[in-house]
Amino acid sequence: MIYYDKVSKIYPDNSVALENVTFTIEPKEFVSIVGHSGAGKTTLLKLLLAEDRPTEGKVFFGSVDIHSLRPNEVPHYRRKIGVVFQDFRLLPDKNVYENIAFSMEAAGRSDEEVESDVPHVLELVDLTSKIWSFPNELSGGEKQRVAIARAIVNQPNIVIADEPTGNLDPVNTYDIVQILKKINDLGTTVILATHNKGVIDSLERRVITLEHGKIVRDDKEGRYII
C-alpha cells in the first residue's frame, strides 16, 4: 500500500537525511520507526505527506507516485492521512470542538457530519467533557488526544504520529499509545516515529530502525535495539 522505492534525500547543505531506503507498509499495519534524533525519521514522514520531495527514488501510495501529484491534487491526497505531532499544533484561538470541526470543514464535509462526528470522535479519545475548552486550558495529554481526534475524524487510511509522546509523562504516554492501538484495531494504518524504548517494547509490532539515513533493521514484533 505504501512503498518507498530506493528513496534518498540530500538537503541543499549536502547533509544526507535518507540514503537508498526501500520498504513497504501493508494496509492496517502498525509500524514503528525508531532511531536517534537526526536518523531521518521526520524526513521519511515528510516525504509521505508530500511536504518535501525526495532527491532520488519514489514514494507510492497505492499505485500513485506521491511526488507526481499536481499542486491542486495534494490537498485531496492529504485528506487520506491524519497527522499527530510532538508539539500538538492545535490552533490556540479555536476551542476543542472548532479545532476538530475545522479539519472536517477543510476536507469539505457537510455541517451535519461535523455536528455528529466531532462529539463521537471526542468520545473515542475520552475527552467529551472538554469539548468547549481552549488549548491553553488543557494538559499535554489532553492536547495530544485532541490532536489525535483531529487526525482521525476524517477517517483517514493512514495515521502518522511523529514523536506523539515526546512531551508527555509515562501515564499519558501509555494512554496515547493505547488510543493509537485502538485506532489500528479499527482498521487504520498507523506509522509511529519515536525513540521511546518503553513504547516500542510494549507494542510488540513491526519496528523499522533507521541509522544515519539507512534502514539497519526491519523486524516483525520488534524491540528497540540500537
Added chain:
Amino acid sequence: MSTWVNIKRILRTGFFSFSRNAFVSLSSIVVMVITLSTIGSLIFLSAILNNTLTEVRGKVDINVYFITAAPEDDILAVQKRLETLPEVASATYTSREQALQEFRERHENDQVTLQALEELGDNPLDASLNIKAKSPSQYEGIAAFLQESPLLSRDGVSIVDKVDYFQNKEAIERLTRIIDSAERLGSMITVVLVAVSVLITFNTIRLAIFISREEIAVMRLVGASSSYVRGPFVVVGLLYGAVAGILAILLFYPVTYWLGGVTENFFVGMNVFDYYTKNFGQIFAILIGSGAAIGALSSWLAVRKYLKI
C-alpha cells in the same frame, strides 16, 4: 459539497479572525487609514490644482488699446473679426466712456487723481478690446494676427496704441510652462505616493499573516485546498480596507471643514469642504473601493508565500 457552504465557511472564518485578532486588525487598519488618507488627499489636491489652473487661465488675456482718435466702427470691426477666430474664446469691447467710468469707480476715494482728471478736461483714456483665448498657448497666434491684420490701420496709420501682450508675453509663456509641469509633476507624485502606500499596506498585512503561519501550516496538513486557506485572509483584507475607508472618509470631514476657509482664500475661490460635501458619494466609493481592493490583493499575495507545496 456545494460551493455555497464553502463560501459561507470562508466568510465566517474571515469575520472570526478579524474580531478575534483585534490588535493585529487595529494596527493593519491604522496603516490602511494612512494609505487611504494619502489617496484622499491626492483627490483633494488635484481638485485644488485643477481649479486653480482654470482660474488662472481665465485671468490671462490680451488687451488691445486703441488710439483716442480711432473710430468706434473700426474697433467693432476688429472685434467681429477676432470673434471668428477659432482660438478666441471672447473679445469684449470697452469704449472710452466706459473706461472713464471704470477709472472713476476705481479711484473714487482718491481725490487727487480725480482732480487731475477734471483738469485735463478731455477723456484721456483709450478704448480697448479684451481678448480671451481658449488655451494659454494660443495667445501667441492671436498676437501675431493682431500685428498683421489690415483692419488695425486707417490710411496707413495704425489705430492701435499698444497691445499689452507684448509686455505680458514673458509672463504668459512662463505661466503656461508652470501649468504644464505642475500637471505632469502632480500625476508623477500621485503614482509614487500610491505605490508607496500600497507597499506599506502590503507589508503590514504580510506581518499579520506571518502571525498565522502555524494556522496555515495546520490547514494545509489537514488537506485544505489553497483557495480554502486563502479565502478567509482575503475576506479579512477586504474588511480591513473597507473599515479603513470608512474611517478615512470620516476623518476628512473635520479636516476639510477646518481647511475650507483657508483654502478658499489661498486658492482662488476653491473651498475643499464644499468639494467634500458635493462629491461625497464619489470620494466615498473611491476610498472604500481602493481600500478593499488593496487589502484583498495584499492578503492574496501575502498568503501565496505559505501555500507553496
